[in-house]
Amino acid sequence: MRSASTIASTAPALGPERWPLLRAAAFVALGWLALSWPWLSGRATVPWDAKAHFQAQLQFLADSLHRGEAPFWNPFVFAGQPQIADPQSLIFSPPHLLLALLDSSPSLQATDGVALGMLLLGGFAILLLFRDRGWHWGGAVVAALSFAFGCSAAWRIQHTGQVLSLAYLPLAWWALERALDRRSLAYGLLAGVVAGFMVLGRDQVALIGVYLLAGVVLHRWTSAARPLASARASIAPLAAGTVGGILVVGLPLVMTALLAGDSNRPEIDYEGAARGSLHPASLLTAFAANLFGTDGPLVDFWGPPSPAWGPVDLFLARNMGDVYFGAIPLIAILAMGVAGRAFAAREIRFTLAATALLLLYALGRYTPAFALLFHLPGANLYRRPADATFVIGALAAILAGYAVHRLLSGSLAKLSPSKVATGAALIAGGLAACVATAWAKDRLGAAASPLAIAVASLAGAAVLLWGAARTVPRRPTLAVALLTLGLVADLAISNGPNESTALPSAVYDVLRADSRNPTIALLKQRLAATAAPDRRDRVELAGVDFHWPNASMVHRLDNTLGYNPVRLDLYSRATGAQDHVALPSQRTFSPLMPGYRSRLADLLGLRLIVTRGDVAEIDPALQPGDLNEIARTVDGRIYENPRALPRVLFAAEARKADFEALLANGRWPDFDPTRTVLLQDAPIAKPLALGPAGKVEIRRYANTQVVVSAASATGGYVVLNDVWHPWWFAEVDGQPAPLLRANVIFRAVLVPPGEHEVRFVFRPLDGAWDELNSRIQGH
Known part of the structure; x- marks a missing residue:
């Protein structure tokens, strides 16, 4: 009797010229349209991070481009962020950049359409992989739809960056295999460019994708009849791919690396990453998608890490543990594959081994393997091994x-009776484990409906x-149509719109540029009333709702807070700003800023x-009169700080100060910031005499350029109360001038007596080059 691997090698295969690519693509496109329609129609929108973070990022990008401004610095969150270095800014995402160029106010539907469209692109790439391998097009359609609407692609579609990285992976894989098969420089270059776009996400899915593609190459070499000859033959296409990848990702990657070094999270330690492990019980959702009540109200969720499991010390959202990818798959x-021994074939072993290895990685602390895998280069940059569920x-x-x-190609x-029994036992065992878990957690009633749906689906x-x-054999198109309809219906029921993946669009009205939200309108009105040549007052959106912090974008x-897991470490230390501030308890303060009544x-x-x-509730130390409540709206209360200083000041004298000591103890010296500036390193030989105050006005304020006019009889310092960053430069009357770090986190420029024009210019290329050289020389 022939082995499974022998059978596979002699199985009939259709060459690319006879493979029905258009028919397969039509089946996938129709299935995609049916499963995407709830979002494409506007009936619902992808919620949470997709809107609270990425919708705001996209709107900032589009608005900046249509205003003719560079989107490289973002003044609207955390008092200023280097947007060009932010891996989640979408500046380097081709589909989002195109949308931003076409529309100054991208709609919620359009944003969802980009994410869903990218998953369709990934599904089409799966078809190309199957076609080149001569695998049956029916299997390709099943794989493509399961890829696009199964596991984390469905349950975590709100994580836009990771979805983009996932979507590029199959296309890069296909181009890489073609490059190796054909020794093609063109396909090698294409593989590198696509992989570069994948890496532009600079997330853990992209990192895993890079390792997977490297594994494809190593597998080719080691499984070849002549490994050394295979390796030599691949040098040219791999070199072309390397060049393509560097051209796409080199600059953004360097900038992000520099930002990471200056950020609040340059790396994650083992314990921090282990808290993002996938709990083994989460694998049961492969059998019953909503076993733990993931798609309902949070109070009904009973899977790990809910209170039903006790102190498991996991830091995961509930939808991060759902891995359902379809009953047919x-x-x-x-x-x-397992009972029928289809996976014994050589042609599928790499994929099988990669899946097993990634499962060990995703389970994190629950297997000893993670302690070793965590030492892979790049692993310590990410906090959730559970992100591996995307791949x-x-x-x-x-x-x-x-x-x-294998089934459809004959x-x-x-399948002998023993193999059928083994397969049935594996499936029954998974369902039994679901029942046993529900029984152990006293949740049989809650699990009854999901289990019934699972049994019916299977x-x-x-x-x-x-x-x-x-x-x-007789009607292949009908056979594939039956599988497609069944899989689409199954995924629509089990992985369809739910509280984790779809909410009414009205929930995110405040994130529309044309929103008539009364709170936003009142803020704009009050800011207009206090506007002055030297003033550009800031707001703080704290504890309003999950999607509010980035509404300022x-x-x-100009917001002192925002929503972003990566922030400038200097600013976080100075203000206590955290990733997010959806709840009052998430607004923490610091020694330098112990509350709202602070310098x-x-x-x-x-x-x-x-x-x-x-x-x-946020600042219990406030005393009566510290802040004035000026309004109440449907969203909350608005308070005014009457002591807010102008954005630009003129200081006639400078004093030295130890900024690190100030950050640590918060003890400001006794000084008047409207007359004196604190500098870490004063660039003058002797203190300036205290003279009459100079006059300063903001002439232009743009994302990457601030123009200030200054006039004084004695000279002094123009102090701009924007966050200092090494990629900002200064000019006085068109000539370069030293940009000084002032009052711990702000910017200052020394000007001589008389009238002058001071320009603050954000030059990320020059700044990154200087910083890179400085770090290299420092080591």
Whole structure:
């Protein structure tokens, strides 16, 4: 009797010229349209990070471009951020950049369409992979739809950056295999460019994708009859790919690396990463998608890390543990791939091994393997090994599609009664584990409906697979249509819109540029009333709602806070700013800024504070009269800080100060910031005499350029209360001038007596080059 691997090698294969690519693409496109329609129609929108973070990023990008401004510095969150170095800024995402160029106010639907469209692109790339390997197009359709709407691609679609990285992966894989097969420089270059776009996400999915592509190359070398000859033949296409990748990602990657070094999270330690491990019980959701109540109200969720599991010390959102990728794919993997020994074939072993390795990585602290894998270069930059479920879903889709290929092509060894029993036992065992877990957690009632749906889905999938196998010899298109309809229906029911992936668009009205939100309107009105030549007051949106912190990017409000996991470390240390401030408890302070009644709050020009309830919930140290409540709206209360200082000041004298000591103890010296500036290194031989105050006015304020006019009889310092960063430069009357770090976190420029024009210019290329050279020389 022939082995499975022998059967696979002699199975009939269609060459690319006979493979029905257009038919397969039509099936995938129709399935994609049906599954995407709830979002494309506007009935719902992808919530959470997709809107609270990425919608705001996209709006800032579009608005900046249509205003004719460079989007490289963002003044509207955290008192200023180097946007060009932010891996989540979308500046380097081709589809988002195109959308931003076409539309100054991208709609929620358009943003969702980009994410879903990228998943469709990834699905089409899966078809190309299957076609080049001669695998049955029915298996390719199953793999493509499971890839796009299974596992984390469905349950975590709100993580836009990771979705983009995932979508590029199959296309890079296909181009890489073509480059190696054909020794093609053109395909090598294409593989490098696409992989570069994948790496532009600068997230963990991209990192895993790079390792996967490297694994493809190593597998080719080691499995070749002549490994050294295979390696030599691949040098030219791999070199072309390297060049393509560097051209795309080199500059952004360097900038992000420099930002990481100056940020609040230059690296993650082992314990920090281990808290993002995938709990082993989460794998049960491969059998029953909503086993733990993931798609309902948070109070009903009982999976890890909910209170039902006790102190598991995991830091994961509930949808991060759902890995359902379809009943047809699950049966294909367990019954045909494992029990039927389809995975014994050499042509699928790499994918199988990669899936197993990534499962060990995703489980993190629950296996000893993670302690070793965590030492891989780049692993310590990310805090969730569970993010590997994005790529696990893609690999599982390919495994399932391969098993379906073996079934439909007639190359699957006959399933003996023992193999059928083994496959049935594996599936029944998974369902039994679901029941046992629900029993142990006293949640049988809550799990009854998801388990019933799972049993029905699996039974229907088994019937469809059996029917497709019998139909395919005579009517192959009908056989594939049956599988497509069954898989689409299954994914629509189990992975369809839910509280984790779809909310009413009205929830995010405040993130629309044309929103008529009364709170935003009132903020703009009050800021206009306090506007002056030297003033540009800031606001703080704290504890209003999850999607509010970055609303300032949409409405051009200078915000002292925002929503971003990566912030300048200097600013975080000075102000206590955290990733997010959806709840009052998330607004923490620091020694230098112990509350709203503080010198740093005044220097920031923090005029208006918006919060859901009483501001004393955030800052209990406030005394009567420290802040004035000026309004209440449907969103919360608005408070005014009457002591907010102008954005630009003129200081006639400078004093030295130890900024590190100030950050640590918060003890400001006794000085008047409207007359005196504190400098770490005063660039003058002797102190300037204290004379009459100079006059300063902001002539132009743009993202990457601030123009100030200054006039004084004695000379002194123009102090701009914007965050200092080494990529900002200064000019006085068109000539370069030293940009000084002032009052711990701000900027200052020394000017001589008389009238002068001072320009603050953000030059990220020059700044990054200087900083890179400095770090290299420092080492």
